[in-house]
Amino acid sequence: MEDQTHLMQTLGGVTLAGHPLSLPAPHDGKQQDIGDILQQIMTITDQSLDEAQAKKHGLNCHRMKPALFSVLCEIKEKTGLSMRSSQDEEPTDPQLMRLDNMLLAEGVSGPEKGSGAAAVAAATAAVGVGADNSIEHSDYRAKLSQIRQIYHTELEKYEQACNEFTTHVMNLLREQSRTRPISPKEIERMVNIIHRKFSSIQMQLKQSTCEAVMILRSRFLDARRKRRNFSKQATEILNEYFYSHLSNPYPSEEAKEELAKKCAITVSQVSNWFGNKRIRYKKNIGKFQEEANLYAAKTAVTAAQAVAAAVQNSQNNSPATPSSGFQMKDEEFQLDAAEDKNNLLNNMFTGTSGSHSLPGSGDLFMSMSSLNGSYQSNQVTGAGQTQGNGVWHDAVTPSSVTSPIEGTNSIHSDTSN
DNA sequence: AAACATGATTAACG
């Protein structure tokens, strides 16, 4: 330990003016020699530049130089180990991994995906609608590739700077190793340190890139911010399903997928739509009545013949209970429509009043049956039964699956895809 | 610009 202290001071080249160094020296002759060399080394800092340069050269060529050099290196290595051992870890790994994964997932650091855009465009084009959607996406994609480009150029710049700096330091150290005990191992370690520093800088770059991507993502892909209304067709299809399943407007997962495919939207969008639709319909049935009739008409048109026959039956034969699936459906409708019947009725009458034949107009069918129904049950349910509960839940579940309703419904839209 | 419509998000619930 004492030797080390001395040596450190020596190597620092600051003090140690007249101290005799106690290096391990087996023979007296050589000790004299070494002492001489060390003396020269020690005093070199006190000399003028030219003088020192000359002396340096002299020392470099000295026959004992390699031996002394290696000894000094070894000692230095030993002293350094105790200091370094604690700080050699790399705590950056998990974080760096996370960032890397993220960037890879976002397609920033991964392979260039020029074909991906084309594929997506083709897919959306194949669906037919979704042009606006792909515009949005291309905008997003453009920004993303901008970020990626910046990221890559910066990364490359850092890489280059790192290499430059490394070679510079290596040259410097190699040069200095003529006058200082610097082992190749130490140079290597130095290089490692440099690399670590630069990679931490790179991590910062990655982090800020991630942030940028996230911001961009939230700005462009967060549909809440940039909400787009569904296409006319899509709402058409959704409404069709909704009103033709008004008794149980809860599409199954498969049905949702079908609708999603047909509407060029996602399944969760379908779920959202039905959630919103149900709650809003229930909340203000009257407001939707017109729409309901419209879509009921629309679906009825396709099944006009069958419906027409049934309606005639239910009207002519037995006003009370015609025993068809329509009756049940009617009851549901009357429940639904009970609230704003006035408006409703007016609409219906003005819309379809005179001609109640059966020219396919489903609204006719709707209006006829629901009129009867609503008059019946208005007193029962009362005008105040509006929302709250039981719009379709209790009254509906029984008829949803078992009754012939499903059969009739399936004629128009249920299985028609 | 205000009012309304609508898709998405959220907490609470069963």
Add this chain to the structure above:
DNA sequence: CGTTAATCATGTTT
């Protein structure tokens, strides 16, 4: 987990 109900934030209409 899927729903409901309330709410947000935007789109559309008036």
